[in-house]
Amino acid sequence: MSTSATSLERITLEPSSPANSCVIWLHGLGDSGAGFAPIVPMLALPENHGIRFVFPHAPEQAVTINQGYVMRSWYDIKSMDLHNRADMEGVLASEKLVQGLIQEQIDLGIAAKNIVLAGFSQGGVLSLFTGLRFSQSLAGILALSCYLPTADTLPEHCHSANSTTPILQNHGEQDAVVPISAGKMANALLNEANYNVSWQSYPMEHSVLPEQLTDISTWLQARLLS
Template sequence: MTQSSLEAIVVEPTSKAASCVIWLHGLGDSGAGFAPVVPVLGLPSDHSIRFIFPHAPEQAVTINGGYIMRSWYDIKSMDLHDRADITGVQASELQIKRLIEQQISAGIPANKIVLAGFSQGGVMSLFTGLRFEQSLAGIMALSCYLPGGEHLPEQLAQANKATPILQNHGEQDEVVPLFAGKMAYDALNHAGYNSVWKTYPMAHSVIPTQLSEIGQWLNKVLN
């Protein structure tokens, strides 16, 4: 995997951007998969949030027969404790950190940046956010798990110990089992992190009610 900057879809607010949401997609998707959610979030019309939807690099994915697709890391097996290729996770973390640092350099402070993700992207938002050495506005982890199962990542950064974390999961998720998301929440909660857990009557997806509540959460943590 190259260490070049990630390509991304950027949705600018009508006013000058004062905050930013970096939203990471799931396996086989692209930034285009979540870019259309911005109007559905119900944000105030004069909000000043820049949304960035990066595209994961293309690589072979073991559980899909080595098929090449957009992926933040290789998925080696369905075993939760050996699912995520940690080398790939760390390589994507570097690229995501670079995206955050680009926004900081552009004048948006870390505490006005939310790192969000769905499925594989949610794994990356948790892993990267928990290890990032500046305090973020929030971390959003949708329908995902920790790469270490019930274990938090190594080299955690104290900077995000009190950062608001939003964890959502579908009660009928057939891709990432509900217990995997709950296991991640329990690990965070046990370690004293500021995480909120909520389930929805859905499969491995997002639904309008959830997106509206995500919009309310973003409005709260970014203001």
């Protein structure tokens, strides 16, 4: 991928008050930023919140497990085997794009400590991977229905800047796309390394529930509005 962060198409939702924080939310395979942008009203945030929401669209590329069809994807998925699922070259390329999105917000005056990196499925993989390795402390990392691209090990070069950053993992108990065992494996690794990680599962498949969004809203407000 030769795309740069500045050229990534995205949906940006500005708060009614001047923005003083930001949530960068990464979508899953084959989706777009439009898939999650409608959740913002469902978060029922205070009217005077200053949270900017950025929903970028992944670049389009061929995806091996989908017969090579071209779709929006943060990286190629080569197989359903967790140990050989993520194309790490693609993960690293998209990590640079996400780093660029964070830097854009910093350049706009939002401190890294007021930025939450969030994502669902493939986007959650990128939020977790990028957040653990990012060189400035973030407000939080939200990893929904996802896994670590490095399977049963933490990524290389995890940065101490985010060693205490709050991480929230959510997963569906009936998820047939990303088995809950994959999320639990990531959670165990994070716990073993003493990360500030919380886990919550829900009675759902590979999706997001209204009840879950209420819990996410509470978590976001504690990170960005308290």
